Amino acid sequence: xxxxxxxxxxxxxxxxxxxxxxxxxxxxxxxxxxxxxxxxxxxxxxxxxxxxxxxxxxxxxxxxxxxxxxxxxxxxxxxxxxxxxxxxxxxxxxxxxxxxxxxxxxxxxxxxxxxxxxxxxxxxxxxxxxxxxxxxxxxxxxxxxxxxxxxxxxxxxxxxxxxxxxxxxxxxxxxxxxxxxxxxxxxxxxxxxxxxxxxxxxxxxxxxxxxxxxxxxxxxxxxxxxxxxxxxxxxxxxxxxxxxxxxxxxxxxxxxxxxxxxxxxxxxxxxxxxxxxxxxxxxxxxxxxxxxxxxxxxxxxxxxxxxx
Amino acid sequence: xxxxxxxxxxxxxxxxxxxxxxxxxxxxxxxxxxxxxxxxxxxxxxxxxxxxxxxxxxxxxxxxxxxxxxxxxxxxxxxxxxxxxxxxxxxxxxxxxxxxxxxxxxxxxxxxxxxxxxxxxxxxxxxxxxxxxxxxxxxxxxxxxxxxxxxxxxxxxxxxxxxxxxxxxxxxxxxxxxxxxxxxxxxxxxxxxxxxxxxxxxxxxxxxxxxxxxxxxxxxxxxxxxxxxxxxxxxxxxxxxxxxxxxxxxxxxxxxxxxxxxxxxxxxxxxxxxxxxxxxxxxxxxxxxxxxxxxxxxxxxxxxxxxx
Numbered sequence: 124x125x126x127x128x129x130x131x132x133x134x135x136x137x138x139x140x141x142x143x144x145x146x147x148x149x150x151x152x153x154x155x156x157x158x159x160x161x162x163x164x165x166x167x168x169x170x171x172x173x174x175x176x177x178x179x180x181x182x183x184x185x186x187x188x189x190x191x192x193x194x195x196x197x198x199x200x201x202x203x204x205x206x207x208x209x210x211x212x213x214x215x216x217x218x219x220x221x222x223x224x225x226x227x228x229x230x231x232x233x234x235x236x237x238x239x240x241x242x243x244x245x246x247x248x249x250x251x252x253x254x255x256x257x258x259x260x261x262x263x264x265x266x267x268x269x270x271x272x273x274x275x276x277x278x279x280x281x282x283x284x285x286x287x288x289x290x291x292x293x294x295x296x297x298x299x300x301x302x303x304x305x306x307x308x309x310x311x312x313x314x315x316x317x318x319x320x321x322x323x324x325x326x327x328x329x330x331x332x333x334x335x336x337x338x339x340x341x342x343x344x345x346x347x348x349x350x351x352x353x354x355x356x357x358x359x360x361x362x363x364x365x366x367x368x369x370x371x372x373x374x375x376x377x378x379x380x381x382x383x384x385x386x387x388x389x390x391x392x393x394x395x396x397x398x399x400x401x402x403x404x405x406x407x408x409x410x411x412x413x414x415x416x417x418x419x420x421x422x423x424x425x426x427x428x429x430x431x
Numbered sequence: 432x433x434x435x436x437x438x439x440x441x442x443x444x445x446x447x448x449x450x451x452x453x454x455x456x457x458x459x460x461x462x463x464x465x466x467x468x469x470x471x472x473x474x475x476x477x478x479x480x481x482x483x484x485x486x487x488x489x490x491x492x493x494x495x496x497x498x499x500x501x502x503x504x505x506x507x508x509x510x511x512x513x514x515x516x517x518x519x520x521x522x523x524x525x526x527x528x529x530x531x532x533x534x535x536x537x538x539x540x541x542x543x544x545x546x547x548x549x550x551x552x553x554x555x556x557x558x559x560x561x562x563x564x565x566x567x568x569x570x571x572x573x574x575x576x577x578x579x580x581x582x583x584x585x586x587x588x589x590x591x592x593x594x595x596x597x598x599x600x601x602x603x604x605x606x607x608x609x610x611x612x613x614x615x616x617x618x619x620x621x622x623x624x625x626x627x628x629x630x631x632x633x634x635x636x637x638x639x640x641x642x643x644x645x646x647x648x649x650x651x652x653x654x655x656x657x658x659x660x661x662x663x664x665x666x667x668x669x670x671x672x673x674x675x676x677x678x679x680x681x682x683x684x685x686x687x688x689x690x691x692x693x694x695x696x697x698x699x700x701x702x703x704x705x706x707x708x709x710x711x712x713x714x715x716x717x718x719x720x721x722x723x724x725x726x727x728x729x730x731x732x733x734x735x736x737x738x739x
Contacts, residue, residue: 382733424732
């Protein structure tokens with residue numbers, strides 16, 4: 124039996140533009156992407172806020188996967204909305220507008236039973252809120268946070284304190300460099316590890332991800348897709364596939380299990396980017412992910428029977 | 432017994448600037464890097480040109496590794512020299528100057544016994560010369576060429592004809608996109624494969640390499656280095672480690688052997704960039720490469736006993 128995962132993050136409406144198309148006001152937000160991915164593996168408890176303009180039917184697909192939405196607050200005002208544009212270099216995002224709406228005053232509130240959650244993912248929200256949420260959860264087995272350049276620049280002290288509290292940090296390579304003031308991702312990762320966490324997942328967009336744990340590391344390439352339609356949500360669905368996979372394990376999480384989890388994250392994210400917004404994740408199954416996982420074995424292993 | 436590899440390419444003096452230092456008039460050139468790498472595995476026959484200003488002692492280290500230099504012409508004039516600068520984004524090169532010298536009129540001339548070379552690597556020279564060299568070699572088992580944006584733009588017809596002649600193409604990801612006029616490396620690689628070669632090695636700098644063979648692919652991450660001092664020659668030493676490894680096999684080259692060869696290429700290139708110019712390759716041993724190869728197993732395999 125998979126164990127529950129508490130996720131706190133954003134729910135948003137996204138306007139998306141890529142060289143391959145446009146999508147207006149589609150469901151997005153870090154908590155949505157994480158929950159859509161992780162719910163393939165484990166029971167999810169979602170903590171976020173939407174405005175009273177939010178059509179709850181948008182979340183029917185999550186409800187159908189058993190996602191617990193009691194932590195989703197409905198506040199008076201507009202749901203967070205964001206507009207982003209990607210050029211052919213899909214690793215770079217241009218923000219067209221940010222309308223925080225009710226997310227500006229978001230204060231996570233946990234239903235009582237949520238405070239017993241073995242797995243906790245704090246998506247990209249203010250690090251002071253991340254700390255507060257983690258502090259409320261008793262009996263936590265594995266905690267992970269994601270962050271962004273904004274907090275590195277404006278709330279570094281809070282971010283460092285949040286990082287000291289968690290087991291794992293999920294962060295992209297530009298943010299590693301910025302946080303640690305070094306051009307070397309390896310050096311940067313080691314500096315972040317020195318702050319306390321047991322591991323760092325460094326996301327490299329179309330180039331995959333690297334996990335650093337102490338002196339060890341593990342490299343997961345991205346799945347070589349013919350077409351990436353929309354990279355939005357890749358990082359959060361990566362985190363969802365990763366943590367969802369881990370939540371299946373009641374025993375000790377060994378390095379071998381962590382490595383498989385990274386590949387699951389990479390496999391899930393490779394589906395996310397195939398379509399705009401959450402479209403692909405809505406219809407994704409564990410069998411789809413398992414098939415792609417087998418492909419990852421084939422195109423990465425060179426010292427086993429798999430490739431013969 | 433490893434089989435001989437014929438390499439044709441450039442020998443140059445490089446002026447190099449990176450954020451980590453400078454080096455003036457150090458030995459470089461595609462043939463030098465390839466030979467330095469491949470000579471760890473197999474007998475090398477080097478075809479290139481230098482000016483009469485070239486101190487032959489520069490090649491003592493290759494001679495010591497048994498590299499056959501009878502194909503190295505000495506012409507009246509200056510040796511090719513090149514100046515390049517890299518910013519923190521070491522994937523991008525800024526050319527400061529190019530002085531072709533005797534390389535401008537280079538016409539490869541093969542000692543008679545070179546025309547029986549089972550392995551041939553045409554480094555980045557004019558594709559018409561690549562075709563000519565390949566055409567002269569009888570009984571060739573495996574041929575590979577490397578190219579660059581210059582030839583894509585100025586000698587596309589010759590390049591396509593050269594590509595049709597070889598088994599493998601080594602090319603960087605920006606060149607794949609340029610050659611195939613697509614933003615997708617996967618689509619671009621398939622378009623190049625449609626021209627005839629059996630495989631393409633797409634080099635991605637600090638992100639490693641992907642080999643496409645028909646509908647299959649294999650992904651090799653780069654070794655996560657704390658510091659990359661100078662990326663010059665990474666691509667040619669990758670090709671050298673790759674082809675050198677293959678030259679050890681007398682039998683059929685299976686996909687499994689190709690995959691191991693890609694990892695050897697990636698391992699060798701990871702040493703190249705640790706120091707300026709050829710410094711690290713000069714002192715590199717097969718045992719060094721083998722140790723790093725074992726590390727590659729550890730940080731890429733997730734479905735074997737290796738990682739337990």
